Amino acid sequence: QVQLQESxxxxxxxxxxxxxxxxxxxxxxSSPYYWGWIRQPPGKGLEWIGSIYHSGSTxxxxxxxxxxxISVDTSKNQFSLRLNSVTAADTAVYYCARTFYGSGSYYFRxxxxxxxxxxxxxx
Amino acid sequence: EIVLTQxxxxxxxxxxxxxxxxxxxxxxxxSIYLAWYxxxxxxxxxxxxxxxxxxxxxxxxxxxxxxxxxxxxLTISRLEPEDFAVYYCQQYGxxxxxxxxxxxxxxxxx
Numbered sequence: 001q002v003q004l005q006e007s008x009x010x011x012x013x014x015x016x017x018x019x020x021x022x023x024x025x026x027x028x029x030s031s032p033y034y035w036g037w038i039r040q041p042p043g044k045g046l047e048w049i050g051s052i053y054h055s056g057s058t059x060x061x062x063x064x065x066x067x068x069x070i071s072v073d074t075s076k077n078q079f080s081l082r083l084n085s086v087t088a089a090d091t092a093v094y095y096c097a098r099t100f101y102g103s104g105s106y107y108f109r110x111x112x113x114x115x116x117x118x119x120x121x122x123x
Numbered sequence: 124e125i126v127l128t129q130x131x132x133x134x135x136x137x138x139x140x141x142x143x144x145x146x147x148x149x150x151x152x153x154s155i156y157l158a159w160y161x162x163x164x165x166x167x168x169x170x171x172x173x174x175x176x177x178x179x180x181x182x183x184x185x186x187x188x189x190x191x192x193x194x195x196x197l198t199i200s201r202l203e204p205e206d207f208a209v210y211y212c213q214q215y216g217x218x219x220x221x222x223x224x225x226x227x228x229x230x231x232x233x
């Protein structure tokens with residue numbers, strides 16, 4: 001059963017770059033699914049950030065696209081998020097999730113999710 | 124760009140009662156792109172329904188989804204104590220290619 005685990009710094013300074021990694025276990029990241037990031041500011045709703053295929057093909061939320069890079073490392077069975085020029089508005093719990101999307105998936109959805117990691121942007 | 128609206132914002136009910144949650148889209152959404160999630164405090168969201176009406180693996184049959192076009196509904200037939208949580212709908216749209224979530228409906232104990 002696929003499991004996902006986020007990791008990375010819990011505190012990032014304003015204007016710096018947020019970097020997180022999602023390790024996928026008990027499942028190959030090279031399987032025909034996308035892998036994505038979703039965030040949730042404290043007490044607020046969910047926002048999709050972007051998703052990546054094992055080939056490196058990506059698609060991003062247009063509202064974040066200029067600041068986001070998602071990459072994949074198939075040798076380590078993990079994928080990563082970089083969000084640059086962060087502000088306090090980027091403070092959130094960041095989740096990774098398998099993304100059902102594209103020609104390999106009929107129903108588009110996120111399942112399962114990692115437990116999430118809180119990233120606070122503060123000096 | 125498609126915007127999802129969920130109503131009510133909060134639903135106060137007692138265990139055993141029926142819960143009806145609404146998700147409305149600003150434009151028509153393909154049913155195959157509509158999903159529902161449950162989130163409990165301090166936990167990650169969990170997929171309940173995909174394709175507007177298909178239950179995810181392990182989801183009890185008291186949860187059901189329905190709807191098409193711009194109006195979708197999540198129904199919990201008889202609320203169990205563990206069902207008190209926040210519920211989000213999610214859709215995918217092509218223009219631009221993007222996943223969006225509704226603002227959520229909180230189901231709390233009356």
